Amino acid sequence: MADHLIGHFVDQARRSGASWTDIGRSMGVTRQAAQKRFVPKESADLDPGQGFSRYTPRARKVVMAAHEAAKSARSQEGLPAHLVLGLLTEPEALAAKAVQEQGVTLDTVREAATAALPPASADAPELVPYGPAAKKALELTFREALRLGHNYIGTEHILLALLELENGEGPLSGLGLTKARTEEYVTATLAALLEDRAQEEARQDDPEDE
Helix, strand or coil: HHHHHHHHHHHHHHHHHCCHHHHHHHCCCCCHHHHHHHCCCCCCCCCCCCCCECCHHHHHHHHHHHHHHHHHHCCCCCCCHHHHHHHHCCCCHHHHHHHHHHCCCHHHHHHHCCCCCHHHCCCCCCCCCCCCHHHHHHHHHHHHHHHHHHCCCCCHHHHHHHHHHHHHCCHHHHHCCCCHHHHHHHHHHHHHHHHHHHHHHHHCCCHHCC
16 A cells, blocks of 8 residues: 555656656656556556455456456457446446436446447457556556545545546546546545444444334
């Protein structure tokens, strides 16, 4: 988690215009070392069956559905748009509800994500590897969870990560979805759920209610 926290600040520095040389100097390492640590490698595979121990069951299903979407589209690599399509397979999850809360239907999201996909490849691999952008989105899910103080990764963190990655330019942003409104809905919904749970536990502990 400490690495993800450092990565969060590296992302912010890059977005503010800092060079890899500047970032490396601040960290006490070379430019090459900083890039090697924080830029996803195209050749590295990310196995959906590994490294997802903090993902909720629904979030894991989203990742697997994204891989299936990449296979169905005959894509050479997994893309953020495939992760978007994966989110749509869990319509009762928090991410899907956050989308609809902003006045956007899931069908509209599906159309936008599908339109963002490249043409089908004639020699698409059976096990589609994640491309750099999708790897970055998955990495950002940890940072979003860390930022919100959560010790798990749910569909909501995947959606927030995708919106962070788009930074205002992408299929989700093009539909009017924003990270700020998504986070506001997620935070309010989780707070309400915790309050309901606390009240239920209080009723169970109160003998006068029995």
